[in-house]
Amino acid sequence: MLIVEDDPATVSALRMLLTRKGCKVRVARTISDAFIELRDVPDVVILDLMLPDGSGVSVLRHVREQHLKIRVAVTTATSDQEALAEVERLSPESLMRKPIDVIELYRALQIIG
Amino acid sequence: MQAVPVQLTRHWREPLISMTHEHHPVTAGGLNLINWFAGNGRYMSLYHCMGEDTFWVALTILLDVAIAGGYVLIALHWSRNARLLPASPAKRALSNLRNIFIFCGLCGYVFIPVKMYWPAWRLYDMFLMVLTWYTWRYAMSSRELRVVYSELGRVSQLSEDLEKSKEESQRKSRFLNAISHDLRTPLNGLVLQTHIAEAALASNDRTLAGSALTDIKASVKQTANLLDGLLEVARLDSAVVAAGNCPTNLTAILDEVVGFFTPHAREAGIGLSHRGPSELIVDTDPQAVRRILNNLVSNAIKFTKQGEVRIESDAGRAGVEIHVIDTGIGIVETHHDRLFQDFFQIENRERDSSKGFGLGLAIARRLARQLGGDISLQSTVGRGSRFTFTLPRSQPSRRADDAPVAGGQLSTADA
Numbered sequence: 001m002l003i004v005e006d007d008p009a010t011v012s013a014l015r016m017l018l019t020r021k022g023c024k025v026r027v028a029r030t031i032s033d034a035f036i037e038l039r040d041v042p043d044v045v046i047l048d049l050m051l052p053d054g055s056g057v058s059v060l061r062h063v064r065e066q067h068l069k070i071r072v073a074v075t076t077a078t079s080d081q082e083a084l085a086e087v088e089r090l091s092p093e094s095l096m097r098k099p100i101d102v103i104e105l106y107r108a109l110q111i112i113g
Numbered sequence: 114m115q116a117v118p119v120q121l122t123r124h125w126r127e128p129l130i131s132m133t134h135e136h137h138p139v140t141a142g143g144l145n146l147i148n149w150f151a152g153n154g155r156y157m158s159l160y161h162c163m164g165e166d167t168f169w170v171a172l173t174i175l176l177d178v179a180i181a182g183g184y185v186l187i188a189l190h191w192s193r194n195a196r197l198l199p200a201s202p203a204k205r206a207l208s209n210l211r212n213i214f215i216f217c218g219l220c221g222y223v224f225i226p227v228k229m230y231w232p233a234w235r236l237y238d239m240f241l242m243v244l245t246w247y248t249w250r251y252a253m254s255s256r257e258l259r260v261v262y263s264e265l266g267r268v269s270q271l272s273e274d275l276e277k278s279k280e281e282s283q284r285k286s287r288f289l290n291a292i293s294h295d296l297r298t299p300l301n302g303l304v305l306q307t308h309i310a311e312a313a314l315a316s317n318d319r320t321l322a323g324s325a326l327t328d329i330k331a332s333v334k335q336t337a338n339l340l341d342g343l344l345e346v347a348r349l350d351s352a353v354v355a356a357g358n359c360p361t362n363l364t365a366i367l368d369e370v371v372g373f374f375t376p377h378a379r380e381a382g383i384g385l386s387h388r389g390p391s392e393l394i395v396d397t398d399p400q401a402v403r404r405i406l407n408n409l410v411s412n413a414i415k416f417t418k419q420g421e422v423r424i425e426s427d428a429g430r431a432g433v434e435i436h437v438i439d440t441g442i443g444i445v446e447t448h449h450d451r452l453f454q455d456f457f458q459i460e461n462r463e464r465d466s467s468k469g470f471g472l473g474l475a476i477a478r479r480l481a482r483q484l485g486g487d488i489s490l491q492s493t494v495g496r497g498s499r500f501t502f503t504l505p506r507s508q509p510s511r512r513a514d515d516a517p518v519a520g521g522q523l524s525t526a527d528a
Contacts (some may be wrong), residue, residue, distance in 0.1 A: 009302030009328055016309055050294055063362045077297035098301040102308045
């Protein structure tokens with residue numbers, strides 16, 4: 001499982017929670033790191049949208065265009081409707097607004113993971 | 114009586130026929146308008162005027178028909194487009210102008226081919242009478258043109274205003290989006306950490322619970338800081354600056370700031386020093402100056418990994434300059450102006466370790482401008498930055514909204 005997220009508090013919390021659930025977690029803090037991590041083809045990507053070097057949409061688009069067998073859960077703090085619409089067009093397996101509901105995340109991961 | 118033969122080639126001054134009672138429309142048995150319009154045979158057709166030169170006659174007719182066709186097309190477009198505009202003084206003025214235009218076209222160019230073979234100059238004069246009436250009526254009310262032009266001016270002004278307000282609303286929505294993002298992010302951390310704390314308590318893991326609580330505290334503080342910053346921006350945008358001016362010794366404030374940040378600098382492994390005159394008295398608001406310097410110095414320390422942060426102050430004739438010079442990561446030139454805008458953070462990988470909301474510099478510049486000064490920046494990537502805070506000797510009293518801020522005012526207060 002790959003977490004693409006730049007907020008350190010969120011990263012450490014997610015890592016801890018998901019590790020406790022028995023997931024093997026890797027972290028990328030920027031888009032470029034995420035692309036490097038994608039070479040190992042994780043099962044699931046938890047993807048933040050606003051990242052230091054661009055929008056996480058590019059990661060999702062890459063996954064879709066390359067037809068990678070990766071399921072993508074987008075988590076975002078943005079309220080920009082255009083950005084959200086763009087994400088929805090790429091139909092991620094799950095789209096959660098921050099603050100994310102952990103129960104919903106678990107459910108989504110069990111469904112999609 | 115024998116009919117007078119029509120002479121086809123004659124001098125233009127030579128009379129064509131002489132008027133006799135047989136030729137007069139009233140006396141010569143009934144009113145024949147077709148003949149009467151043509152002067153009962155006394156007028157020459159243009160065809161004759163042109164010496165029956167067939168090629169040139171044909172060319173003239175062709176050109177005239179072409180021009181008349183153009184007039185008709187223009188008239189059609191004009192009428193069709195006029196329907197787009199609801200009734201207004203400007204529309205009325207334009208339709209008068211249109212009527213004159215079309216009449217000129219009719220008289221000038223439709224009549225010429227007609228007169229080639231039917232010299233109906235009398236009919237032409239009647240049209241001219243109507244045209245004269247219209248033209249002079251319009252000439253007398255030249256105010257109408259002013260109506261048209263002032264209306265057009267108003268329209269362009271309105272569309273300009275619209276453009277501006279669109280930009281403003283886009284900026285506001287970007288601002289709101291930034292607020293949303295920067296509030297939701299620490300909230301997200303907060304929610305996740307509470308889950309961790311919960312799990313830790315369930316498994317009786319005291320250390321984990323402790324670290325979760327520490328993170329929660331940090332997230333809460335971060336959120337509170339953001340709210341403080343936002344409130345500050347709103348306050349600076351709307352309020353009158355508090356008149357807290359008094360003779361202030363800047364050197365004392367600088368020493369105070371250096372004293373406060375020295376432990377931070379030592380912790381970060383960099384030097385912090387101040388050099389300048391021992392006394393630097395300026396009539397200004399000490400609280401605002403302290404806030405600005407705190408911001409500049411804390412930023413400089415935040416973005417400097419090694420080397421030093423140096424503060425230099427000196428007094429010029431116009432005012433005082435305080436330079437905060439660091440040997441940090443530097444700032445790309447394209448970001449120099451945007452840096453002072455609200456919520457602007459340069460995309461850098463150091464962002465994680467030096468959390469901020471990008472409100473600090475925006476607030477600092479607002480404050481500096483309210484004090485009658487400004488903050489400027491020189492920087493080279495990889496070599497460091499120099500922020501220069503200028504302050505006038507004595508500060509004119511100003512309202513907050515007199516001081517424009519780069520990137521425009523952010524009116525969160527009235528949002």
